[in-house]
Amino acid sequence: MIALRREAGRPLRIGHRGAAALAPENTIASLERAVEHGVDVIEFDVLDTSDGELVLAHGNDLHDVSHGLARGRVRPLTLERLRRAAPSLPTLDEALAFLAERAPGTGVHVDLKTRGCERAVVGALRRHDLLTRALVSSFHRSSLAALRVLEPGLPVGLTYPQDRYGVARRRAMRPLIAVGAAAVRRALPYRLDRWLAWTGAAAASLHWAVVSRAAIDLCHARGAAAIAWTVDDPVVAGRLIQAGIDGIVTNDPRIFEGPFPT
Amino acid sequence: MRRTGLAAVFLLACACAGALLSAALTTPVAASPGQTTSTTSTSTTTPTTTTPLVLARDVTIGGVPVGGLTPEAAYAAVRAAFERPLVLVVARHRLAPGPEQLGAVAYALNAVERAKSAPEGTQVPLRIAVDGRRVRAYVATLAKRFDRRRVDSRLFLRGLRPWISKDRPGRTLARTDATRAIVLALVANRKGPLTLKTTTTRPSVTRRGFGPVLVIRRGSNRLFLYSGMRFLRVFGVATGQSVYPTPLGRFHIVVKWKHPWWYPPDSDWAQGQQPIPPGPGNPLGTRWMGLSASGVGIHGTPDPASIGYSVSHGCIRMLIPQAEWLFEHVRIGTTVFIVSA
Numbered sequence: 060m061i062a063l064r065r066e067a068g069r070p071l072r073i074g075h076r077g078a079a080a081l082a083p084e085n086t087i088a089s090l091e092r093a094v095e096h097g098v099d100v101i102e103f104d105v106l107d108t109s110d111g112e113l114v115l116a117h118g119n120d121l122h123d124v125s126h127g128l129a130r131g132r133v134r135p136l137t138l139e140r141l142r143r144a145a146p147s148l149p150t151l152d153e154a155l156a157f158l159a160e161r162a163p164g165t166g167v168h169v170d171l172k173t174r175g176c177e178r179a180v181v182g183a184l185r186r187h188d189l190l191t192r193a194l195v196s197s198f199h200r201s202s203l204a205a206l207r208v209l210e211p212g213l214p215v216g217l218t219y220p221q222d223r224y225g226v227a228r229r230r231a232m233r234p235l236i237a238v239g240a241a242a243v244r245r246a247l248p249y250r251l252d253r254w255l256a257w258t259g260a261a262a263a264s265l266h267w268a269v270v271s272r273a274a275i276d277l278c279h280a281r282g283a284a285a286i287a288w289t290v291d292d293p294v295v296a297g298r299l300i301q302a303g304i305d306g307i308v309t310n311d312p313r314i315f316e317g318p319f320p321t
Numbered sequence: 322m323r324r325t326g327l328a329a330v331f332l333l334a335c336a337c338a339g340a341l342l343s344a345a346l347t348t349p350v351a352a353s354p355g356q357t358t359s360t361t362s363t364s365t366t367t368p369t370t371t372t373p374l375v376l377a378r379d380v381t382i383g384g385v386p387v388g389g390l391t392p393e394a395a396y397a398a399v400r401a402a403f404e405r406p407l408v409l410v411v412a413r414h415r416l417a418p419g420p421e422q423l424g425a426v427a428y429a430l431n432a433v434e435r436a437k438s439a440p441e442g443t444q445v446p447l448r449i450a451v452d453g454r455r456v457r458a459y460v461a462t463l464a465k466r467f468d469r470r471r472v473d474s475r476l477f478l479r480g481l482r483p484w485i486s487k488d489r490p491g492r493t494l495a496r497t498d499a500t501r502a503i504v505l506a507l508v509a510n511r512k513g514p515l516t517l518k519t520t521t522t523r524p525s526v527t528r529r530g531f532g533p534v535l536v537i538r539r540g541s542n543r544l545f546l547y548s549g550m551r552f553l554r555v556f557g558v559a560t561g562q563s564v565y566p567t568p569l570g571r572f573h574i575v576v577k578w579k580h581p582w583w584y585p586p587d588s589d590w591a592q593g594q595q596p597i598p599p600g601p602g603n604p605l606g607t608r609w610m611g612l613s614a615s616g617v618g619i620h621g622t623p624d625p626a627s628i629g630y631s632v633s634h635g636c637i638r639m640l641i642p643q644a645e646w647l648f649e650h651v652r653i654g655t656t657v658f659i660v661s662a
Contacts (some may be wrong), residue, residue: 185397188393188394188396188397189393190396191392191393191430208426210429210430211427211428211430211431211450212428212430213430
């Protein structure tokens with residue numbers, strides 16, 4: 060199984076949606092960039108289409124998923140139609156085949172965006188012999204429970220918080236979000252304990268703005284790893300490393316090369 | 322003029338801020354180099370996932386030899402052994418449900434993890450958890466498919482001959498035993514073939530042991546005795562005259578009486594007559610086999626000349642020795658068909 064806890068020294072370097080800053084996110088090219096930059100773990104999102112095929116996509120908005128080529132929704136489409144709208148979009152199988160072949164030793168962090176596709180995801184990981192180096196995370200407790208039954212021992216991660224309404228994307232909401240994040244950061248250590256106990260998660264995948272030293276310590280006390288997403292700012296990364304974070308998810312793996320200014 | 326002045330001031334301020342910021346960003350790096358040393362290398366392989374390349378020799382996981390395999394290959398081997406369907410034999414049918422269909426969960430990843438650090442020749446157990454509810458539900462579907470009720474034979478008259486429908490024994494799957502056997506097999510990763518026990522219930526009425534059946538042809542004044550569907554004997558009888566016809570239909574014998582008394586029935590022809598005790602002059606002869614049709618029965622007669630004619634008051638008359646013989650070969654409950662042929 061993948062070692063998520065930071066033993067000593069540096070935390071896990073996790074490429075967000077491949078290496079989203081270096082190539083279009085959630086594409087094979089992006090995964091390639093991440094491998095080239097020697098990340099420890101590659102993270103990507105999985106969404107199911109209407110015909111049950113799993114694809115690498117982080118949301119239902121076709122405009123985002125097709126990198127601006129089309130508009131509409133992703134999940135009602137079949138794979139074939141989705142392919143026409145977004146030619147560079149890989150299926151989960153293609154991505155896993157790539158990782159199994161081209162990135163031996165690199166961990167796989169699959170983020171489930173929808174409930175109900177746990178069996179298919181575990182099946183795909185099993186087909187490509189990737190279960191021994193996989194971490195599967197989700198916002199949904201029911202998903203984590205399903206995963207635990209499908210493959211006990213597979214490390215699962217609890218993702219938090221979920222931006223259900225896409226508020227973070229709105230510029231006007233920014234000051235409000237800063238306040239909200241501060242409030243959540245304060246409350247998180249009190250809530251995280253219960254969540255980790257419920258889900259049996261091996262990792263808590265948290266937005267960097269809600270991570271605090273107390274939250275990280277609590278994860279460690281529960282035997283879980285604390286992972287922060289999505290950190291592109293070396294200053295933030297440096298601060299998180301000092302606080303004891305176990306993994307950092309970044310769009311730009313180059314931030315691990317340089318020094319971390321404080 | 323004033324606007325350009327402002328712009329100049331703003332630019333100057335930006336430059337100052339930038340310089341300050343860059344200074345602030347660069348200084349701490351020089352001050353604390355120890356913090357960054359561990360993150361500089363990017364090309365080296367990580368120690369997180371590939372520490373032990375292969376498992377030690379002669380290591381087994383749940384009986385599956387995985388010595389010398391990579392953890393991935395070991396997982397695949399253990400998983401393949403786990404995923405083989407469990408072969409069940411129920412009532413000579415072979416079924417092969419997958420273990421996951423039966424709610425079995427193998428802790429294969431944990432076992433591989435333990436095997437990684439296990440010394441040579443270790444037998445690592447493979448923990449398999451089984452959801453008893455799923456097994457019970459599966460056994461219930463099996464029971465639904467394979468359980469059947471016993472079917473008793475039924476008697477009909479077909480073309481003047483008795484015909485007995487086929488009987489079928491009942492079958493019941495021993496559910497508790499089956500559930501326990503399946504759970505034990507799954508937990509031990511045994512894949513069978515596992516024969517599930519069924520209990521058989523015999524039908525209470527069968528074709529073979531059906532017993533005697535009587536068919537009386539009123540028109541031809543004959544009584545046919547069958548054993549089940551097999552013809553045994555035929556007797557000439559006397560049946561009711563047209564004023565007092567023998568009733569048609571399906572009846573059974575309700576009374577058997579040796580040396581009966583004769584009591585006058587509640588009918589016009591018997592008005593004012595006295596009961597007659599057993600003896601040579603008794604109109605019922607020596608045997609009475611009363612039918613479920615009221616007042617009608619099969620009996621011997623002291624008047625052998627009437628046999629073969631429709632002369633009685635509704636009863637079926639037989640010769641006394643034949644009636645005595647028949648008496649020994651029918652039971653209370655024996656079906657009697659009376660047809661007009």
